[in-house]
Amino acid sequence: MATQELGGVGVAGESRPAHPALTTPQPAAGRPAPRRRRLRDRLRRDRTLLLMTAPAALLLLVFHYIPTLGNVIAFQDYNPFAGDNPFESFLYSEWIGFGNFQALFRDPLFWGALWNTLAITAFQLVFFFPLPIAMAIMLNSLLSGRVRGFIQAVVYLPHFFSWVLVVTFFVQMLGGSGLLATELRSAGFTPPEIMTNPDTFILLVTSETIWKDVGWGTIVFLAALSTIDTNLYEAAASDGANRWRRMWHITLPGLRPVIVLLLILRLGDALSVGFEQFLLQRDAVGSQAAEVLDTYIYWNGVVTAQYGFGAAAGLFKGAVGLLLILVANRFAHRLGEQGVFSKS
Amino acid sequence: MENHPHEGPAVNRRSMLAMVALGAAATAGATSLAGCSSEAGTGGAGANVDALSDLLPKYQPIDLVKADIPASPPAAPGFVTYPRNLVDAVTEKPGKSGQTVKVTTLNWGPTPPGVGQNAYVDAINSELGVPFDFSVQDGNTYADKLAAILGARDITDVTVVPSWNTNIPRFPDAVKTLFEDLTDYLRGDKALAYPMLASFPSNAWKYSFWNKRLHAVPFVSDGPFAWALFYRKDLLGSTPLPKTAAELLAFGKAVNNPGKNIWAFCDIFPMVQMIFKVPGSEGGWRRNADGTVQNKIELPEFEKAVEFTAKLYAEGLVHPDVASTKGADAKQLFASGKIMVMQDGLGVWQGMYRDQLKVTPGFNMQPMPLFAHDGSTPIMHGTDQPIFYTFIKKGLGAERTEEILRALNWAAAPFGTKEYELRQYGVEGKHFTRSSDGTPVTNDLYVKEYANQFSFMSGRNPAIVGGPDTPNYVEDRTRWDGNAVQYMEPNPWASYKVEQPTNLAKLTTPTLDKITDIIRGRRPLTDLKGIVEEWKANGGNEGRDFYAGLLKS
Secondary structure, eight states, rough: HHHHHHOOOTTTTSSSSSGGGGSOOOOOOOOOHHHHHHHHHHHTTHHHHHHHHHHHHHHHHHIIIHHHHGGGGGGEEEEEEESSSSSHHHSSEEOOHHHHHHHHOOOOOHHHHHHHHHHHHHHHHTTTTTHHHHHHHHHHTTHHHHOOOOOOOOHHHGGGGGHHHHHOOOOOOOHHHHHHHHHHHTTTTOOOOOOOOOHHHHHHHHHHHHHHHHHHHHHHHHHHTTTOOOHHHHHHHTOOOOOHHHHHIIIIHHHHHHHHHHHHHHHHHEEEOOSSHHHHHHEEEEEEEEEEEHHHHHIIIITTTTTHHHHHHHHHHHHHHHHHHHHHHHHHHHHOOOOOSSSO | OOTTTOHHHHHHHHHHHHHHHHHHHHHHHHHHHGGGGOOOOOOOEEEEEEGGGGSSSSOOOOOOOOOBOOHHHHHTOOSSSOOOSBBOOOOOOOOOOOOOEEEEEEESSSOOOOTTHHHHHHHHHHHTTSOOEEEEEGGGHHHHHHHHHHHOOOOOSSEEEGGTTTTTTHHHHHHHHHBOHHHHTTTBBBGGGGGGHHOOOHHHHHHHHHHEOOOOOOOOOOOOOOOEEEEHHHTTTTOOOSSSHHHHHHHHHHHOOOGGTBEESSSSHHHHHHHTTTOOOOTEEETTTTTTTGGEEEEHHHHHHHHHHHHHHHOOOBBBBHHHHEEETTHHHHHSSSSEEEOTTHHHHHHHHHHHHHHHHTEEEEOOOOOOSSSSSSOOOOOOOOOEEEEBTSSSSSSHHHHHHHHHHHHHHTTBBBHHHHHHHBBBBBEEEOOSSSSSOOOHHHHHHHSHHHHHSOOOOOOOOOOOOSSSSHHHHHHHHHHHHHHBOTTTTTTTTEEHHHHHHHHHHHHHHHHHHTTTTOOOOGHHHHHHHHHHIIIIHHHHHHHHHHOOO
């Protein structure tokens, strides 16, 4: 039950499964209609829904699918100034086949950036991902609406700060001339290097991410928690289940589809761990610790106007992301979950 | 649910899988298809602009006010007294169409209010007869913005480009495709239609050639010097200034006081390189006496500069904020007395001095006199290249292009004209008041509205002008400039328009990253040799051949 509701795509009040516009109606018994007729009927029947989908589909087409065609420059020595207009520059730029990919895979800095990115993703999957779930469960157990609202407002707020602000805040607190260092120094201690230590950089960026986004991450889980039937808790309590048992047998199973969904989406995004956060702290810890795929693409594609090379790296990133999503989704199906898109 | 026909998503999934398979094949193919693919990038280009002298605008000097403190170019002369009678240099309204001219320019500071809400811009617009609408970008990140604007061909009628952004790969292509060829508007006597522009020295114009055609109006350099080390004279009092590298280190240790939240330096690596006499031409190339060409990173001087800078970090003399994030603002740390010595361009001096005098009475920042690491004759990096180039969009038509050129001519009026005063100080009574000696003294509205909009758009013959709000500035500045100008390192490539080879441009960041690692103590100094070898193999040697080849041609 919860599964279907949280899939979020079903139309309220209808028992039909997801994607109503795509489902096939049952043909009338004994009189199989020709296929074209069926399509027209379907279009007529669903025209309101189709019309409602049209703006979103158009938006996708214009801002996602058409620009995607620009990836063709990954196979070119792209010169944005060839020809008389941007379209001609695609046509007149020289085709170099897989030259950009070759240069990419040969570059040890690329592999370094990829390794850093994956390490940070893996680390944050373990040390960041569960925190919003825990926090959501904690918030949900607060009875006073006023206290809960206050805490929510406080923890949501940092999400809206830019990374420059977040990093500056950390520098002011933990940096060499920050609050902590000044206090330690006046007490006669040598302050530790927190902001400039490449060995602990992964801890630092994860702390920054936690501070900034843990509150924001609770929103989806809180919404999921609100759909769990309270009767279940009452029934379990009257059967003698204590708080931990109720959480283990009711709360967590109720959250499971959302957790799996977000986990899959996060895996698909595994090669994106942020950009500004790493650009800002790059010199402080060195590129060996702070270079991630996105900053690598920025330095080697954008700054030096090597757009074809940058596109090749971006395409690689996209392909790996897609692969990860599909693998994770299949794995979720194995476990009996709905995943990102449903199984036939 | 399991039995329900549910074609759509399933089909999607199959096609998605097919796409992935394709993607995987493509990636796997990358190595096997190596035979039929080639590498991207350009080998670089350089044109000798000395050969184009017959296309230059005719030079016709304007001498309105005699300088109080003359200077040998490229240093700028100083004016201590403000002229009583200003000349109305441009009598005819430059604009006729009344059609808005959109301009992309840059500034280092807060974004000013736009046209219609900015009394300074509006006053000049009504003087011009054609409204100029400025999009003022942040100077620190302008290069990134510019790459996107040019790549997308999304340019405004007028675009201002700093000279240090013009050697990026394919910039000449961009100029050819996007910007108007001004040769036929400005060549020879035609330039006399724009007398203010014709008063620019030919040396500035000759840098404005791309693809052997005149493409831009230069901003004549008024500060040819790359960097200076500023120190807080008001706070340091009579502390003797360093004259060698060892004394600089001792000076830093003497003023450093973390317990009081005071540090000696921001990042001063470029200045340290100058102190150790590392070459600076074209980003660090040197022609030796025997004709061979070397890059700075191959030289023992550079190694010493790296070692010295690493010592500054290791001794804790650099402010931790600067060491922790790119977001740190050295100007602010210096102005608030948290660092005692700041490296910056000389352009920062007058503005910071004026602003800080209002908050901190007695505020006094001074550039240290130049010195070399061993006390020998110092060198100064820099160039007499224009600071900015102003381009006009291609295809606006002759009438419109001439209108814009007339407006640029207006904005180029030199010191001693009414136009200069309006452009530099705004409207009397609104943006400035006149002190007893006639010098304009600007107010808060000026600070808010003035962002070098018209000043950066068109150059002028340089002049160092002070006023009661910056006492002794002209004297101090011209004295420092006059001393520094004799130490300027000659640039063997001065008459070349250089477009770096792609492989060399690509090498800049990775190499600098590794050197930063040494400076910050994350790698030992002994790694430098290996870094240099990598640099040579990955494009450094190609770069050397390129720069050496230019001099032979």
